[in-house]
Amino acid sequence: MSGAFLQQLVDSLAALMLLVSFALLAQHRMLSVLNWFAAQGVLLAVTAVVVAYGTDNHELYISAVMTFLLKGLLLPWLLWRVIKELHVHREVEPLMNMPLTMLIALAVTLFSFHIIQPIEKISELLTRDSMAIATACVLLGMLMMITRRKAITQVIGFLAVENALFFAAIGSTNGMPLVVEIGIAFDVLIAALIFGLFFFQIRETFDSLEVDIMQSHLIQEDENE
């Protein structure tokens, strides 16, 4: 395949990535959030394969497989189990209404394109156009953490930030050394496991997964002291 075609392909994948990030932010139901999160993981794996082919970097194939298994299958499945076991409410319960969130998300995306412009001018990488999108995805993940009430959606927001960072890493360096990637993958896995454990523990202690209620418990304890 020609370089121009690969370039087009990577750009389209980046565009899809941005679309998925918006979709994650726009969901009302918990299960569809999870589905879109899984889709993001798969998309990430595909991007890795394309970049690996384009740059002839064989280590990236391995990390693509790992990404697919971990972020496309294992993590969504873990979270799905948590939701099922804990009987989490199926609605997402945003703190801010959806239209306003989308407007902010739009502004943040424009902002990241503006910020990245000087870098794109000097870069000669295959994936240089995807940098702005990766930055936008990081910020959108954070926005998701801010505007959602449930602890579990915040965790998904966090993992989305992590995905975006991985995307940025592929985009900016043509893939990090394999050792680093394996390390990061393990970190994410462990983080997800710990989050899962915490959910159960928090549920037992506070009888809820809403962070505001946890906080009101803490404040009451302070006042009791």
Added chain:
Amino acid sequence: MTAMALAITACGTPLLASAIAPALGGDARRSILCLLLAISGLSAMIGGIQGLLTEPTSLILPLGLPWLPMHFRVDGLSAFFLLVIGTLLLPVAIYSQGYLKGEKRLGALAVFLPLFVLGMLGVVIADDAFTFMLFWEMMSVSSYFLVTFEHERLENRKAGFIYLLMAHLAGLLILGGFAVLYAASGSFEFSVMRAAHLFPFWATAAFLLVAFGFGTKAGVVPMHGWLPDAHPVAPSNVSALMSGIMLKVAVFGFLRVVWDLIGPGDFQWWWGALVLTAGSASAVSGVLFALQQHDLKRLLAYHSIENIGIILIGLGLGMLLAHFGHPLLAALGLIAGLYHTINHALFKGLLFMGAGAVLHVTGTRDMETMGGLIHRMPATALFFLVACVSISALPPFNGFVSEWLTFQTALMAPQLGGALLTAIVPFSAAMLALAGALAAACFVKVFGVVFLGHARSEHVAGAHEVDGWMKLGMAIPALLCLLLGLLPVMFIPLMDAIPASLLHVSLGAHLYEHGWLWLTPVDATHASYSAPVALAGMLGVGGLVYWWLHPKGCRIRRGALWSCGNPHIHARMQYNATAFSQPLRRIFAGVLRPEEHIHVERPAHKLLTRRVRYTVHVGDPAVRHLYQPLARLTLGLAKRVRHEHQRGIHAYLAWTFATILFLLVAFA
């Protein structure tokens, strides 16, 4: 031994004292503590004199950080301050042997007093910024424990807190100044900083940081808020050290960084003007507020502010003159400031020791309950009088010499650039004169109310003289006050090493071109002063008057005091401290803003007055208009931040998000 060996001995003995004195018990603890401090003072004194006479010596000790051993250096400036410290430390150590007798809780004092002394000595001989700050903080922190020595009283804890706060603020500013110098030179060592070239902007930044830092620690108006609270509540021997030397160590720091490390070559005209203005403001407001105090030690603390102001007037004049290319006159200003530094250490130490003796015997610091102590404590009264005359700048004592030198510098300052500067120098000279006159009035009040007249309360009436140790401790500085007043011609050449190293000029030859009797700062046609001649004149005139009033054979007849026909003489007929300062309170009401209340009791009829009660309170305007608004602002902000802290995880995340956006904008 060399000056450096003596300086290290002076530093080592307090360390030894703080290590072994707490382990001992009873009288042995007190004696060992005082003995070791006296040895430290003596070696600092001798080391200082030797350091002034010989070339600078350096020493590197492999202590402290692994990549930064401790550098020490005894040059002219540090030798002079070693001498100042030693000269007061020795008598205070002797005095403490008597003063601390019967003190139950010596433990804290035995640890922190030597550490405090060690901190001051270490600052003076430090030769790199790290060592300097280490000893500086040791001095600040250990003196906090001395201020809160009687911590069971709320006012002492409050004073201690404000002191600690201001000391840390000062430390932070000084650290900032060193950071600037480090950035310019790339080394912590003073020798490298001295050689480094500074851009005017960075020199100004360093100057402002250290000027405000050391100014806070020296108690320069308006950063003096901690001083009148902290000095009175410490034990009196510590007050003597704090007021006598600790403030001087701040002056040393200022000289070391601004005059030595930054150097007179980088001075800008407004630096000197700023120091001069701050000095004038401190001198006048210090003495004005001192006049309104009736707590003896608090009054003395306000006088420390005044005297720091006088020192700064000398140094500020020196900085102005150095900038405008008159190094010889600049050296004169510097010498005037330094001379006042050692003078103030001596007489203020003596005054605090005298106040401590009174407090020790009567158990009170309130002047309104004192009176007539001259009959009960004649020796203390004599020494106190010497200090009063010295601080009032009257010949033949030492205070006159240094203030006279400052005046000479101001009067000889030629037309400096610009109308503002030409106006500011005579103005500050006028302020200095006003401060001198008011100080004399204030010490007439102190001595009159405390020592003369009749006792105003029972426990003062039952007072007795203090023991030999305390008397000896007060006699030494009293004698030195007289000697420094009589023989400035002997002493000033000793200090010549300092202008020689800082300004590369020597005053030497000019000073005594008319023989050892006459001090001629610049030129005999301008002005000269001879203390021995003045003393001889005073004694001669005094003797003649005495001889005229008491001719030979005329017996002295003692009779009852004339009491305007009133049969009973009552202690309340006397002028008291509040009454004495009433006229000045009226004149300066615009500055002092006294809160006066007159309460008249007329229970039966409006013409039948039973009792009139007058109360007055003079608050410090700096506290009211600067410190309290600042404190309120800080607390208000803290409250809002605390509110923000309780906002929950979404607020935290939002702040993180905002920070990332901000950083992206700022650095992209």
